[in-house]
Amino acid sequence: MASLIPCPHCGPRPKEEFTVRGAVLPRPAADAPVEEWQAHVYLRENPRGDYAEHWHHSGGCRRWLVVKRNTATHAVHSVTDAAEGRP
Amino acid sequence: MPDTLLTARPALANAATGHFGLPGAGVTLTALPEDRLWQALARPGTDPAPLLAYGAGPCPLRSIGPGQWLIVGVGTGTLAEAQAALAPGFALSDQTHGRVRVSLSGPSAADLLAKGTAVNLALLPEGGAAQTLFGHLGITLARTGPEAFELAVLRGFALSLWDELILLGREYGIGARAA
Numbered sequence: 001m002a003s004l005i006p007c008p009h010c011g012p013r014p015k016e017e018f019t020v021r022g023a024v025l026p027r028p029a030a031d032a033p034v035e036e037w038q039a040h041v042y043l044r045e046n047p048r049g050d051y052a053e054h055w056h057h058s059g060g061c062r063r064w065l066v067v068k069r070n071t072a073t074h075a076v077h078s079v080t081d082a083a084e085g086r087p
Numbered sequence: 088m089p090d091t092l093l094t095a096r097p098a099l100a101n102a103a104t105g106h107f108g109l110p111g112a113g114v115t116l117t118a119l120p121e122d123r124l125w126q127a128l129a130r131p132g133t134d135p136a137p138l139l140a141y142g143a144g145p146c147p148l149r150s151i152g153p154g155q156w157l158i159v160g161v162g163t164g165t166l167a168e169a170q171a172a173l174a175p176g177f178a179l180s181d182q183t184h185g186r187v188r189v190s191l192s193g194p195s196a197a198d199l200l201a202k203g204t205a206v207n208l209a210l211l212p213e214g215g216a217a218q219t220l221f222g223h224l225g226i227t228l229a230r231t232g233p234e235a236f237e238l239a240v241l242r243g244f245a246l247s248l249w250d251e252l253i254l255l256g257r258e259y260g261i262g263a264r265a266a
């Protein structure tokens with residue numbers, strides 16, 4: 001796992017300061033079938049390669065971030081605030 | 088009448104004091120008075136400048152994330168007055184009871200801190216602050232001078248942090264004292 005995460009607010013910090021929530025996935029509609037919700041909550045790919053995850057900077061600025069990284073090379077491609085681009 | 092009366096007592100009242108480790112004063116650790124410590128949250132894009140009026144001492148306003156600050160030191164006015172003056176852009180909450188501050192100073196203070204945090208202290212300017220982990224403890228770290236820092240920690244962890252700082256400071260010679 002990548003050990004230094006460049007937080008857009010705090011600068012480079014060790015992964016120990018963060019809590020990983022998991023893959024960035026579109027949320028199903030509230031009235032979607034239970035199978036769809038089941039898959040959204042529990043089923044995950046475990047890709048070798050590029051991956052986008054929600055990380056919480058729990059030991060720092062306490063912002064939710066989107067970390068795009070490569071699970072094979074440990075390269076971190078980008079880290080942005082999860083609220084970026086939202087209304 | 089309750090069986091036990093609650094008594095206000097400094098969190099570091101019984102902390103170890105004196106000189107530890109090698110002779111010389113590489114680092115001085117000081118427990119600071121438990122005076123004002125407020126947290127401020129702002130709506131996105133709000134200018135933090137009006138907050139400055141409510142702290143005192145070196146580095147009174149500590150940025151701990153987007154739209155989040157600690158306001159520290161003895162200042163004038165009450166929380167209610169400040170809240171009224173700063174509404175609706177800011178929300179304040181009193182954390183004086185919840186966090187404790189200590190100062191760490193001396194020629195080896197930065198070397199000691201570098202053992203516990205990954206914040207690049209060479210890039211932390213005077214008056215700058217960072218929310219980070221020191222070992223496993225969450226702290227608000229601020230540089231208050233070229234060789235002077237302040238650490239704010241949750242009250243229940245204050246003694247633990249104090250003892251750890253002494254342990255890590257022995258190789259430089261560390262003096263620990265109440266304010």
Ligand SMILES: [Zn+2]
Nearest residue numbers: 007010057061
């Ligand atoms: Zn951060």
